[in-house]
Every structure is written in C-alpha cells, then in structure tokens.
Amino acid sequence: MSRFLTRHGRGVVGIAIASLVILAAVAAPWLVHQDPLQSDFAAGLKPPGSPGHPLGTDQLGRDLLARVLYGARVALFIGLCCVLLTAVVGGLLGLLAGYFEGWPGAVLMRLADVQLSFPFILLALTINAIVGLGLRNIIVSLSVAGWVVYARVVRGEVLSVKQRDFVHAAQALGLGRARLLFRHVLPNVTPSIVIVASLQFAQFIVAEAAISFLGFGVQPPTPAWGSMLSESRDYLYVAWWLAAFPGAALALTALGINLVGDWLRDVLDPRFRV
Amino acid sequence: MRAYLLSRLGQTVLVVFLSLTAVFFLVRLGGDPVLLFLPMDIQAKDLDEFRERLGFNDPLAVQYGRFVSRAAHGDFGESLRYRRDALWLVLERLPATLSLAGSALLLTFCVAVPVGVLSAVRRGSLLDFLGMGAAVLGQAVPGFWLGLMMIYLFSVRLGWLPTGGMGGPLHFVMPCVVLASFYAARMARITRSSVLDTLNEEYVLTARAKGLGEPVVIGKHTLKNSAIPIVTLAGLDTGQLLGGAVITETIFAWPGLGRLTVQALLNRDFPVVLAAVFLFSVTYTLINFLVDLLYGWLDPRTRARVRA
Numbered sequence: 001m002s003r004f005l006t007r008h009g010r011g012v013v014g015i016a017i018a019s020l021v022i023l024a025a026v027a028a029p030w031l032v033h034q035d036p037l038q039s040d041f042a043a044g045l046k047p048p049g050s051p052g053h054p055l056g057t058d059q060l061g062r063d064l065l066a067r068v069l070y071g072a073r074v075a076l077f078i079g080l081c082c083v084l085l086t087a088v089v090g091g092l093l094g095l096l097a098g099y100f101e102g103w104p105g106a107v108l109m110r111l112a113d114v115q116l117s118f119p120f121i122l123l124a125l126t127i128n129a130i131v132g133l134g135l136r137n138i139i140v141s142l143s144v145a146g147w148v149v150y151a152r153v154v155r156g157e158v159l160s161v162k163q164r165d166f167v168h169a170a171q172a173l174g175l176g177r178a179r180l181l182f183r184h185v186l187p188n189v190t191p192s193i194v195i196v197a198s199l200q201f202a203q204f205i206v207a208e209a210a211i212s213f214l215g216f217g218v219q220p221p222t223p224a225w226g227s228m229l230s231e232s233r234d235y236l237y238v239a240w241w242l243a244a245f246p247g248a249a250l251a252l253t254a255l256g257i258n259l260v261g262d263w264l265r266d267v268l269d270p271r272f273r274v
Numbered sequence: 275m276r277a278y279l280l281s282r283l284g285q286t287v288l289v290v291f292l293s294l295t296a297v298f299f300l301v302r303l304g305g306d307p308v309l310l311f312l313p314m315d316i317q318a319k320d321l322d323e324f325r326e327r328l329g330f331n332d333p334l335a336v337q338y339g340r341f342v343s344r345a346a347h348g349d350f351g352e353s354l355r356y357r358r359d360a361l362w363l364v365l366e367r368l369p370a371t372l373s374l375a376g377s378a379l380l381l382t383f384c385v386a387v388p389v390g391v392l393s394a395v396r397r398g399s400l401l402d403f404l405g406m407g408a409a410v411l412g413q414a415v416p417g418f419w420l421g422l423m424m425i426y427l428f429s430v431r432l433g434w435l436p437t438g439g440m441g442g443p444l445h446f447v448m449p450c451v452v453l454a455s456f457y458a459a460r461m462a463r464i465t466r467s468s469v470l471d472t473l474n475e476e477y478v479l480t481a482r483a484k485g486l487g488e489p490v491v492i493g494k495h496t497l498k499n500s501a502i503p504i505v506t507l508a509g510l511d512t513g514q515l516l517g518g519a520v521i522t523e524t525i526f527a528w529p530g531l532g533r534l535t536v537q538a539l540l541n542r543d544f545p546v547v548l549a550a551v552f553l554f555s556v557t558y559t560l561i562n563f564l565v566d567l568l569y570g571w572l573d574p575r576t577r578a579r580v581r582a
Contacts, residue, residue: 127300216540
C-alpha cells in the first residue's frame with residue numbers, strides 16, 4: 001500500500017483535484033443559481049459569507065462564486081482546445097519531419113528553433129495583440145505559440161523509432177507509407193504526445209490567464225479568471241476576495257493538472273523521471 | 275574554436291532576422307496601425323499625411339526592404355506615441371529589466387540548488403518532502419496571482435514593502451520573489467533528480483571509500499557532475515525569465531522592457547514593439563551562447579565536439 005502511494009500518490013491527488021475542477025465546470029449551473037453576468041449594483045463588494053453570496057460579490061454586485069465556477073468552464077475550454085490543436089498539428093508535422101528527412105522537415109525544425117528562442121508568453125502575447133482579442137483569438141495565439149514543442153519531441157522520437165526492426169519488417173512486407181506511419185510509428189510515439197499534452201495543458205491555462213490579466217485575451221464581462229484578477233487590482237485595498245478566489249482556483253487547477261502530468265510521465269516514460 | 279564562434283554568430287543573426295521578419299509581417303497583417311493609433315476625431319487629411327510620413331502607403335515589399343536596411347543600421351524608426359527613437363526608448367529600459375531578471379536568477383540559484391541538493395542527500399526525509407512539496411506548489415501558483423497576494427499582505431495590510439515602482443532595495447523584494455518562484459521550483463526539482471543520479475555513480479562511491487568528508491563528496495565530486503542539466507535549465511529559463519518579467523513588471527509598475535513592450539502592444543506602437551523584439555531575441559541568443567560555453571567548462575568532453 002505504501003509503495004502504491006509513493007508511486008501513485010501524486011496521481012491520485014492530481015486526479016482528485018482535476019475531477020473537482022471538471023465537476024465545477026460541468027455542474028456550474030446546478031451548483032449556483034446566480035447568473036455570473038447578472039449585476040446588482042446595490043449589492044456591490046459584499047465580503048465572503050454574505051447571505052446568498054458565499055464568496056462575496058464584485059464591484060458590480062455579481063456573485064463571485066458563480067463567476068469563479070463559470071470561470072473554470074472558460075479556462076478548461078481554452079486549455080482543451082489549445083492542447084488538441086497543438087497536439088494534432090505539431091504531432092503531425094513532427095511525424096512527417098521525422099519520417100521524411102528531407103529539406104522541408106529541416107526548414108520546419110529551424111523555424112521551430114527560432115520560435116523556441118523566444119519567450120513563450122511574450123510570443124503568445126504579441127500574436128494575440130496583433131490578431132485581436134476574444135476567446136477564439138486567444139486559442140489561436142496560444143496554439144501558434146505552442147505547437148513547436150510537440151513537433152520537436154515527436155520528430156526526435158520518430159527518428160529513433162523508424163530504425164527499429166518492426167518498422168523495417170513492416171517496410172519489407174511492402175506496407176504503404178500512410179499505413180506504416182499511422183499504424184506502426186504513431187502508436188509508439190503516442191506516450192510522448194500524451195506526456196507533453198498533459199504538461200502543456202496547465203501551461204496554456206496559466207498563460208491564457210496571464211494574457212487576459214494584461215488586458216488582452218478574453219475580455220470582460222466573460223468570467224475568465226485572468227480578467228477577473230485584472231479587474232481586482234483596482235479594488236485590492238477594499239476587497240481582497242476579488243483577487244484571492246479566482247487566483248486560488250487557477251492555482252488549484254494548475255496544481256491538479258501538473259500532478260497528473262508528472263505522474264503520467266513517471267508511469268509512461270521512466271526516462272523523463274524528475 | 276573560431277569556426278564554432280563564427281557559426282554561432284551566423285545562427286544568432288539568422289534567429290534575430292527571422293524573428294524580426296515574422297513580427298514585421300504579423301504587425302502589417304494586423305490592420306492599419308494609423309487608424310488604431312490616432313485619436314478618433316482626426317481629420318482625413320492628417321490621417322493621410324501621417325500614413326505618408328511613416329511610409330505606410332508604399333507596397334508591403336518596399337516597406338519591408340526599407341525596414342530591413344534601416345534595422346541593419348540600428349534604426350527602428352520613431353515611437354508613434356513618444357516621437358522618440360524606438361531603439362533608444364527600449365535600450366533605456368533594459369538596465370531595469372536586467373537588474374530584476376539578474377537578481378531573480380541569483381535568488382533562484384541561492385534557494386533552489388541548496389534545497390535540491392539537501393532533498394537528494396536526505397532523500398525521503400521530512401526536509402525532502404517539504405522542499406519538493408513547496409516546489410510542486412511553486413510551479414502551480416501563477417506569478418501574477420502570487421504578486422497580487424503579496425501586495426495585499428505586505429503592502430496593504432502590513433505596510434512593510436512598497437506596492438511597486440523602482441527605488442531602494444526594498445522595491446526589489448516582491449518582484450524578485452514573484453519572478454523567481456516558478457523557476458526556483460523547477461530548478462530545485464531538476465537539481466534533486468540530477469544529484470540523485472550522480473550519487474549512484476561509482477566515482478562517488480570511490481570518493482567516499484577514500485574517506486573524504488561528506489562536504490567534499492557532495493560539493494566537489496557530485497555537484498559539478500550534476501551541473502549540466504541545472505545549467506541547461508538555467509539557460510533556458512533565463513530567456514523565459516525575460517518573458518516572465520513582462521508580467522511581473524506590469525504588476526509592480528517596474529519601469530523595464532517588459533512593461534514598455536506590453537504598453538507598446540496595447541498602444542500599437544509598432545516601432546517600439548519591433549525594437550523590443552530585436553532586443554529580446556539578441557539577449558536570448560547571447561544567453562544561450564554563454565550556456566554553451568559553460569558546458570565546455572563543466573564537461574571537457576563537449577570541448578572536442580566544439581573544436582571539430
């Protein structure tokens with residue numbers, strides 16, 4: 001039992017936290033009855049524990065609990081879209097670049113190097129400032145900034161997998177390229193994709209919040225944790241709860257996903273163990 | 275060595291050139307900067323004059339050629355907002371950012387390496403548990419939230435520290451801690467795993483068998499040999515630290531390059547954005563180059579490859 005806990009303890013805790021966050025996101029309408037956008041100016045800036053508002057209200061009298069719970073929807077939706085987009089696009093490009101070692105792959109990897117030579121958050125921020133604000137554009141910006149990691153990792157893996165005997169055997173049997181790539185090479189690089197995805201997931205969510213915090217990304221009144229934190233700065237002297245709860249929700253989400261990611265890495269790939 | 279230095283220089287120029295090109299075209303595709311920049315009530319005549327003066331009426335290829343030839347001479351144009359040379363405006367802010375990033379890096383090292391080494395040496399102890407627990411938390415807590423909470427506690431409640439701006443040593447405390455927290459957490463974990471790997475090596479066993487004291491075994495035989503992953507991460511992180519400074523500087527009103535970049539992006543002050551991108555990519559590639567030189571010092575085996 002104790003060996004199980006040392007090996008899987010983090011995974012258990014991580015999955016518990018992540019499930020909690022997913023539950024909050026999915027069940028938000030049943031957990032709270034207030035509308036996260038419904039303002040009530042007379043009831044503004046009520047402290048936590050006020051009747052009907054367990055976490056208090058914001059400057060417009062909107063229920064903070066409702067906003068934090070609905071914020072989980074926004075965060076998870078953005079994180080999930082970004083991870084799916086980058087995993088498919090980056091993974092596919094990495095697969096092709098690793099399998100056909102021609103000049104297009106080499107050019108692509110040089111571009112990836114250039115992109116990696118720039119701070120991720122600054123890159124995503126610059127792209128977002130240029131393509132424009134809003135939910136769709138923040139997903140696009142983060143994905144454009146994030147695909148390179150998959151391409152790099154997958155290409156490296158494919159380079160080694162395709163030297164293995166079963167690939168040569170499949171080639172000798174006269175398998176088509178597409179079949180070889182997707183039936184024999186891809187399954188062997190999938191664990192790496194899963195590991196990168198789980199580690200990137202939290203990074204995307206935190207980056208989205210940071211960008212929205214700076215005034216780009218998701219715009220008010222959409223209840224996103226980052227823009228809620230941004231608004232809370234003006235009220236820090238009078239209403240600490242506006243900053244405390246959305247940030248705590250964000251940190252908890254990142255913690256849960258990171259723990260799951262660490263655990264997956266340990267279980268799926270002992271080489272990367274930290 | 276000379277050929278190596280030349281090829282590194284070539285790479286640096288390529289990276290900087292490609293980043294600038296990418297941002298230039300992104301900016302131009304993003305819409306008419308004049309409309310976004312000037313006030314709503316401007317007259318059409320002035321609008322056109324402004325465009326003409328900035329050369330926005332020329333074909334894109336012409337604009338790009340002009341931009342490249344000027345940028346090669348260090349001329350990124352005038353800031354649209356401040357009407358001053360963009361590169362100068364950016365360079366003026368660089369010392370503030372470097373001093374913040376530098377002290378955050380120092381703090382990262384001073385906290386993370388001892389914690390990582392002690393956790394590895396006393397593996398499974400309470401210290402290990404607490405240290406790594408703190409590291410996992412530090413990786414999950416976003417810097418900008420930590421910053422807000424620290425401002426609330428130390429400035430609003432206790433009144434010990436200034437809420438922001440640059441001034442005495444006290445002004446450094448919160449921005450530094452906030453910037454360092456994430457990187458210190460990750461570095462502590464890497465240090466721990468790297469030291470654990472090295473402790474299993476036979477030369478460590480030999481050193482112990484010779485009767486060397488634990489400080490020498492750890493300090494001399496283990497730490498130097500586990501330094502490669504730590505230095506690699508530090509190199510990668512120093513660049514990311516510059517990115518993290520963008521957010522930290524905004525929270526603490528730190529007059530650095532990151533805050534200027536955010537403001538320039540918000541104001542669509544594109545000459546300043548391009549000059550900042552230039553400076554970021556030059557700094558970042560220089561740091562990576564220094565890290566590569568450090569490898570040679572830490573691991574003589576890599577020197578042979580450099581010479582070849």
